[in-house]
Amino acid sequence: MNLKELAERLGLSQTTVSRALNGYPEVSEATRERVTRAALQHGYTANANARRLAMGRVGAIGIIIPADSSQRFGPHTAEFLAGLAERLSAHEIDFLISPLINNDEISVYKRLISSKRVDAIIVSHPALVDERITMLAKAGFPFVLHGRTEADVPHSWLDIDNQGAFYQAASHLLDLGHRHIAMIDGLKGFTFSEHRELGYRQAHLERGLPIDERLIIHDRFSDDIGFAETLRLLSCEPQPTGIIAGSMMTALGVSRAIRAKGYQVGKQVSLIAHDDVFPYLNASNMVPSMTTTRSSIRAAGTRIAEMLMLQLDGAAVTAMQEVWPVELILRQSSGPPVR
């Protein structure tokens, strides 16, 4: 069933039917009523492609995700998508996930733009210097960045205070008397990783305490890595008495390794995890309950979707930029060092 058929069946022109269905004011209420009813009855829905071709608008936003790297299609991505979905579903906007092919991200973006399949793009995992941002900004294509980058082109972004998070965590441990604190965070190069490391360093510097570079570890967020690295760290001299984990997955492994070594979490070794708030992994229910730096990645997704909508509605040409604070939540996994 298409517009033509429906119009014929109703004895109306395509124009009128189209107008009736799209809520144009110049159509009589009686006609609109009749048309709406008929459309419903025959299960008519406008062909999205034709509609878009005619209107030049798409009704979808694009997200690019690496196809291979298990890393980036992980739990964080899922939570983020869930957040986006919460907001976008209200507007009947879908999202188009383009799996990244041969790591040539720029060309995927270009293809996405020029093929007119999305109205806007969400960019994730920025590096400090990120050519995707400058490219998109130059192209004048609407986008919102999840994270931050140093590019000085005007653009919208939302990021959490990663530096503050690790600053707080490290400060807390240092103030408790810990002097050898390790951090096991995400891969180097990404802004969030760099910011976190900055926070960690800042806490030490402010207190005039030395930094042991061997205690700063960058790798994937995974249980495995947390486990292996912690075992290694605990076999070295000086043995760290505090560990800051960049994700809950990492923290799970760290926690196991601490126990495997015969220590207790929160006693001989303190542990603070960054918590992106996974609904299926609750820090406060762990044993011991986990001290965390907390910021919901899902909420960020929702807000970013909102920023996108605002941008598309044309109102705000000015770039929206937000940094969300991260709370340090003290629980049982962190305490003064115990011999």
Add this chain to the structure above:
Amino acid sequence: MNLKELAERLGLSQTTVSRALNGYPEVSEATRERVTRAALQHGYTANANARRLAMGRVGAIGIIIPADSSQRFGPHTAEFLAGLAERLSAHEIDFLISPLINNDEISVYKRLISSKRVDAIIVSHPALVDERITMLAKAGFPFVLHGRTEADVPHSWLDIDNQGAFYQAASHLLDLGHRHIAMIDGLKGFTFSEHRELGYRQAHLERGLPIDERLIIHDRFSDDIGFAETLRLLSCEPQPTGIIAGSMMTALGVSRAIRAKGYQVGKQVSLIAHDDVFPYLNASNMVPSMTTTRSSIRAAGTRIAEMLMLQLDGAAVTAMQEVWPVELILRQSSGPPVR
């Protein structure tokens, strides 16, 4: 830059340019070369909507995911999507994720179909009786089901042997001498849940052993639930000496609860988890290493994408149906019961 402009610039007809770009055989190599080069140079990409409108093909497959339920946008979904992406990216096929609005899944499917935005649909989380399947089959719309349902309309599906998985797990524990085995699995109503319960029961029945209904628990897959339910179970009489967890998330909580009660995993209480193979959560690296029933949800996604492609290529009208075996992998978390 559109086809018309490109054609004008080249002094060719739109047709020829279109054919050159789409690899039609009747174009001379010289022309094709010239056209390809020009397209690349001017950054021309066909407008996807126009292309689809003309061809009647879309180049995207649809997936429907509940917007609200944190549950179904969890790690399992992410892994599955990753699997799909692995295969679909090769064909430049995107996926359209429609967040489910007011739980009226059927109407979302209908909208998706009639608006011609996807070539096919992937259906997940089937119930034993699932009207989505009959609807899609009747509509003659291409789809593949991840899981199984009892509908006797011909359709393609791929499922793992959930019954066999829990049968093996329960049998193993029973044969080790356990007599009170709990299972903490997913929500009731879904086929996989029912099948798993069936396997659990079958293992008991075959051995002429009674089933304690209180030990069969259905809930969300989460660390929390695993923790809370296990604490509860271990406070009851008779205390279970074996627990089968439906997901790794659940198992993490179970494992913590066992320890919290002062028991050792694999000693006083054995634990077997179903492992969907999360890259960031490795069963063999846990302490103690985890006995699992293993089947990669990512691999299933990849295969389902493949089945979809085959179906779209029209070749196979016959429905493809596959049940994947699940292996029981013995590790340290399961052993004979210890007082």
Add this chain to the structure above:
DNA sequence: CTGTTAGCGCTTTCAT
């Protein structure tokens, strides 16, 4: 091998 001519199904001026 290349070009001409119709659509694909919709929205949107411009008339009436």
Add this chain to the structure above:
DNA sequence: ATGAAAGCGCTAACAG
């Protein structure tokens, strides 16, 4: 308040 007609950018018969 309704309709006729002109595209949106592309592909695919049909000619040549």
